[in-house]
Amino acid sequence: MELGFIGLGNMGVAMVKSLLRAGHQVVVWNRTREKAEALRSEGARVADAVADACRGDAVITMLADDGAVQHVACGAHGILDALAPGKTIHVSMSTISPRLVRNLAERHAERNQLFLSAPVLGRPAAAEHAQLTVLAAGPDELIEAMKPAFFALGPRVLTVGPEPESANVVKVACNAMIASVIEALGETLALVTKAGVEPRTYVDLLLATVLSSPMLRPYGQAALAGSFEPGFAIPLALKDMELALGVGRERSVPLPTISLIRDHMIEAIATGNGGLDWSALALVAQREAGLATQH
């Protein structure tokens, strides 16, 4: 496919590489041009302006937060201005608020422009190895049209529904679920440790029970090793918890577990561990149990 790609953070760069490797043509744009230039050697073309990335089959946005998306999509010379009606699809893959996605959907619709939301599950390493899970929402025919690109990013493309924002709701709900498991693992690991159980024994046992899941092994490993290299740094995870709480606020759904995890992420940042992976919630549990001090 002929694709524009806007937003070259860690995730964006890895996704572009996977798209190129699968044979797609990609025109990249980034606020700081250096990151775009660096992809030339991989086969990407570099756009001089946002509009130059909006002329193919689709333009994908993979930006840090609501503010960045609003700027690039709705600002002067942005995507809303550039997109030809009924031709190029805007595929928002950023983890942003369902509210902003709804707003984008409405504004694209007013202009007869095509729009999909398709956030992904997975870290940069998964993106580079084409192992992401794509959560797609919007008109079926657009999802169908994008599948060649989506399957270049990972083997699982899951359709959430016709409302684009619903993909973002599910995305933040999934991340809230993962965070809950990390949190409970951290608390119970502190518990068994102080009660004299070998921590590794506990994690191995969990992996032999009905709780066993693909995420449990790496996160259990991280907690045992005390090694919290940022795959998904706490401030980004905190952003996702706040997106979930924001949906809860808008729809009137109390989310006490997520509130508690949000507080623990803030505690991690306050105590100097904000640069670590979200698996470092285990450190907060350890600190509160008197097991560890500053990492």
Place this chain on the structure above:
Amino acid sequence: MELGFIGLGNMGVAMVKSLLRAGHQVVVWNRTREKAEALRSEGARVADAVADACRGDAVITMLADDGAVQHVACGAHGILDALAPGKTIHVSMSTISPRLVRNLAERHAERNQLFLSAPVLGRPAAAEHAQLTVLAAGPDELIEAMKPAFFALGPRVLTVGPEPESANVVKVACNAMIASVIEALGETLALVTKAGVEPRTYVDLLLATVLSSPMLRPYGQAALAGSFEPGFAIPLALKDMELALGVGRERSVPLPTISLIRDHMIEAIATGNGGLDWSALALVAQREAGLATQH
């Protein structure tokens, strides 16, 4: 093996059946004798007194709570009085407090009696189909000696360590983990539902992600169907949360997620849902989100 078995609740009865089916000889005793008599037709012998169940290779206790175990083990004409030193092993399989297990271990040791703790993971249905997971802790040679009986109960016998109480610590930690997943599932399901996502789509998506675990399908199913037949009733689950919190208190480990779940289980009971399965935590989340009233 020649086994005594004390405690014929739902779990106990199912376990005895599995032991008999595997060819073991079982002498059963129960406070209300009818439940013991009912097992005659399955091949069990009925003991007239606790001491009559304490003469084989091992006597297994599978009782409701600390009080019941204390009564049967430490009371007059109890197991401590009856057990021949160095011969019959007392295998405590009840989900009781690590503190009581420690106490039992000490008192058996004073009398040169053999003692193991081996609580199980799994519901009565799993017990009947020999699908329990046994968490065994105590001297290795005793665990080895009990394996013919343990493997009659399920395919997984996991060794926790030399201190009997550590099996109970791990047991309540596992249940706390399971409860956390149920709770987070309930909260996020209320969230996506009120945000317009088809609940079944959400659960199916979870099953396609790194969160997928053997427990997720049945609990997701229960929440979707709104059918909370008690496999593990809320008051029993609440007892386990309080055992976990009790260990946390004794060892000075704050467990905020478990405290929150305890409060929600109390809320379930207070609002008339105490007779349901612990998966009915989803109902509490729904109620708090204004989605449901009394079940």
Place this chain on the structure above:
Amino acid sequence: MELGFIGLGNMGVAMVKSLLRAGHQVVVWNRTREKAEALRSEGARVADAVADACRGDAVITMLADDGAVQHVACGAHGILDALAPGKTIHVSMSTISPRLVRNLAERHAERNQLFLSAPVLGRPAAAEHAQLTVLAAGPDELIEAMKPAFFALGPRVLTVGPEPESANVVKVACNAMIASVIEALGETLALVTKAGVEPRTYVDLLLATVLSSPMLRPYGQAALAGSFEPGFAIPLALKDMELALGVGRERSVPLPTISLIRDHMIEAIATGNGGLDWSALALVAQREAGLATQH
């Protein structure tokens, strides 16, 4: 003093009346002009534009939220455009985020304009009877200059410090404290009620202990009577909790009690009680304890 007054909600109208009654001249402006016209009979003049309210000794803004203040202060033909440097003081009395106040302070300073923040404690009834507490922050000489107006609103003018935003921090902290007392009162009232204690006896006892405070009587009364006429409606209180949590987020301070109260306020809204006073947190506690259903 010659005052402009922008923002004629319940609080604003009551404050203007108190200012007029104390002999000040007040030029009012409101987005919907009717509310301004209604104050003519009390002696107010009506401004045709924001700029017309910015020409006296000071212009007071008393608006609903960050968005409204941003619009009126920073938008086209707004206060920033209209204010003569070094002459008219912009006194922000709205309960808005410390972050926005900091931003306003910077932008006014760039233009050599005078700026104070002075949010108030108290409800509309207190405003009308000149019983507000003013929390003022900014340059001492400006606070001094505004005292004739402030004392027309209430007998207590408390100086928080030289940074305008600090008044807003203290304001939301105070409201968080009040909410905590309301919450704890609700929970313990449900407790003693279900334990068979006469609720009135409990509240009377509290008033005879070290806990007795001016707020305890009316909120205790409301909870006993089950009468939650909105003096400060739950959605407004929720806004303040979110302002507190927002400061906590920006400054990395976990606020678990406030998170919990936020969830309960959302629960109140979700269960149909969003139109009530924040003292209706007691209803949430009752519902969760199975004591009450829909109000």
Place this chain on the structure above:
Amino acid sequence: MELGFIGLGNMGVAMVKSLLRAGHQVVVWNRTREKAEALRSEGARVADAVADACRGDAVITMLADDGAVQHVACGAHGILDALAPGKTIHVSMSTISPRLVRNLAERHAERNQLFLSAPVLGRPAAAEHAQLTVLAAGPDELIEAMKPAFFALGPRVLTVGPEPESANVVKVACNAMIASVIEALGETLALVTKAGVEPRTYVDLLLATVLSSPMLRPYGQAALAGSFEPGFAIPLALKDMELALGVGRERSVPLPTISLIRDHMIEAIATGNGGLDWSALALVAQREAGLATQH
């Protein structure tokens, strides 16, 4: 009055002194006799056995916990055995579980013995200066009969109701309320501090608002000074939170704020601050906000 007094901890000793000073005759008994002997010089007589303290108008018990009361009241040669029916009143002033008080009430009633529950609010210093608040519950005529003794302990004798246990319910509810204020004060103090507000300014402001209460000044002072001399040590306060949660469990009342405070008290103990006053909850809030490490 002729009084027996059993239990000579810090509170008990101070109470006996106040009773003697008011002219009452007091026969004291304590498990470790030295503490009893030390009161001879103040005018007390020393009992050789529990029964010797049970012969006057009343015998007061002021013991550490349920276990101690059960031992002294229900054990061999205990109060239940010693008390003459219809003559000497057993006045339980210990902070114990309502459940135990109910049990004592029933057992005394079976023996036609007289029984009151009358826990107190206040610290040892208040006890010594006759400044306690007595919460009395039981038959009116017995409360009336005890008033000379009660008023020797403090100026406020508050009647809770006819069921003795209701006094204990109210006692733990009051302490839960006080703990909530301490907790909220700690959290908001960490908030305003990190947001650049002078902590003393914040506390002074609180004292000028509707939140002002007799408890706020000393606890605010302690938090500002970082001086947490144990008046009421955290493990004792934690015991009271657990009594409140125990009533909540028995009566099916979720108490999320108290659960949260319980976790923070455990965190205080886990991080080495278990020897401090419960006002040291402020230290937990500071630690979680990255403001302080070990005290």
